[in-house]
Amino acid sequence: MVSNDHVKIPTDGTxxxxxxxxxxxxENKFAxxxxxxxxxxxxxxxKVAIKVLKPE
Structure with missing residues (x-):
């Protein structure tokens, strides 16, 4: 699902x-x-935003 320069979004209904x-x-935490x-x-x-969920 990864090409040379971007992530391919699935289009097959999955x-x-x-x-x-x-x-x-x-990188740095900003929120x-x-x-x-x-x-x-x-x-x-x-570039992405990464959310790390807190345990329940």
């Missing part, structure tokens, strides 16, 4: 969105809330 967490690179913390990061050279 809703499987799991990724290989080893490909995430965390925190009731349900978790939000970090800037990259995934396969693409």
């Amino acid at each position: 809703d499987v969105w799991e990724i290989d967490a080893k490909l995430l690179k965390f 925190s809330g009731t349900f978790g913390d939000l970090y800037k990061g990259t995934y396969c050279s693409q």
Whole structure:
């Protein structure tokens, strides 16, 4: 599901969105809330926001 420069969104009707967490690179935390913390990061050279959920 990953090409050279971006993540390919599935178009076959599936809703499987799991990724290989080893490909995430965390940068700085920029927000925190009731349900978790939000970090800037990259995934396969693409800028992303990464939400880390707090345990229930």
